[in-house]
Amino acid sequence: MVDAGVGARAAPTAPRSIVDSLVEDVRNARERDPAARTAIEVALTYSGVHAVWLHRIAHRLWAARRFLAARVLSQFARFLTGVEIHPAATIGRRLFIDHGMGVVIGATAVIGDDVLLYHGVTLGGRSDSRVKRHPTLGDGVTVGAGAAVLGDVTVGAGSVVGAHAVVVRDAPPGSVLTGIPAHSVVKPSADATTGAIEIDPAIYI
Numbered sequence: 001m002v003d004a005g006v007g008a009r010a011a012p013t014a015p016r017s018i019v020d021s022l023v024e025d026v027r028n029a030r031e032r033d034p035a036a037r038t039a040i041e042v043a044l045t046y047s048g049v050h051a052v053w054l055h056r057i058a059h060r061l062w063a064a065r066r067f068l069a070a071r072v073l074s075q076f077a078r079f080l081t082g083v084e085i086h087p088a089a090t091i092g093r094r095l096f097i098d099h100g101m102g103v104v105i106g107a108t109a110v111i112g113d114d115v116l117l118y119h120g121v122t123l124g125g126r127s128d129s130r131v132k133r134h135p136t137l138g139d140g141v142t143v144g145a146g147a148a149v150l151g152d153v154t155v156g157a158g159s160v161v162g163a164h165a166v167v168v169r170d171a172p173p174g175s176v177l178t179g180i181p182a183h184s185v186v187k188p189s190a191d192a193t194t195g196a197i198e199i200d201p202a203i204y205i
Contacts, residue, residue: 104121
């Protein structure tokens with residue numbers, strides 16, 4: 001879990017075992033994607049899920065200082081899935097990368113739990129210094145297709161980044177970010193009859 005507040009740097013939580021993690025990721029994909037029909041279909045055909053699984057192995061290799069092996073595996077994952085995740089990146093539970101192609105996640109990025117990324121998302125850097133130079137996404141953040149979050153910025157928990165937005169500064173929890181550079185718009189209030197919060201999916205698909 002990553003703290004919901006701006007500036008948070010807490011590490012995401014981890015499931016109990018590798019098997020638990022695999023099952024959780026498949027279940028999460030089925031809940032997130034209405035096109036997903038069966039668990040076996042997700043496990044065999046979802047590139048975004050495969051990218052996350054391979055990253056978990058590469059990240060363990062990186063933590064064990066097996067840097068070359070980690071980088072080779074991450075490059076294989078890029079070739080296989082179209083998703084490039086640096087093995088040093090810290091990723092929480094239940095990350096779902098929908099469609100996957102073209103997603104890039106930098107080395108010092110931190111991603112919380114229950115984050116949703118669409119295709120073409122970049123979590124990139126704005127510095128060539130050996131410091132934290134990639135974004136932190138809080139729990140439950142959604143980043144739309146083609147969007148870029150650049151630099152050591154924090155997007156607070158529950159925020160939505162619209163398609164093709166470019167985020168270059170911190171955003172508080174619950175933000176809806178659109179435009180270049182991105183600015184926050186008012187998040188819709190709950191529907192009076194259903195209690196559900198309605199956000200136009202066109203801003204992030």
